[in-house]
Amino acid sequence: MRLDKYLKTTRLIKRRTVANEACDAGRIIVNGKPARASYDVKEGDIVEICLGQKPLKVKVAKVSEYATKDTASEGYEVIE
Template identity: 70%
Template sequence: MRLDKYLKITRLIKRRTVANEACDAGKISVNGKIARASYDVKVGDVIEINMGVKPLKAEVLSISEYATKENAADNYRIIP
């Protein structure tokens, strides 16, 4: 699944266009490397989002095409 779509489905970023723009601006990195929106997300990847004041790190636990509001957070684990 594309990185921008994964960020939207898991609700780490609210809109896919915002996720796409953040990738283009170099604010999203996967496994320590700046990633493009077209990056293919895999289980075990560590996504770091550097938007706003506090950076957010999340490990990909699963990938699903659809996620409801209640189970969206089951697809990743926040790394402190």
């Protein structure tokens, strides 16, 4: 699954266009490197989101095409 779609599906970022713009600006880091929106997300990847005051660091637990509001948080684990 594309990185921008994963961020939207797991509700880490509200809109896919915002996720796409954050990737283009270099604010999304995957496994220590800035990632493009087209990056293929895999289980076990470490994603760091640098939006706002405090960066958010998560580990990809599950990649699923569809998620409801209740199951969206099952796609990642917060680190630190």
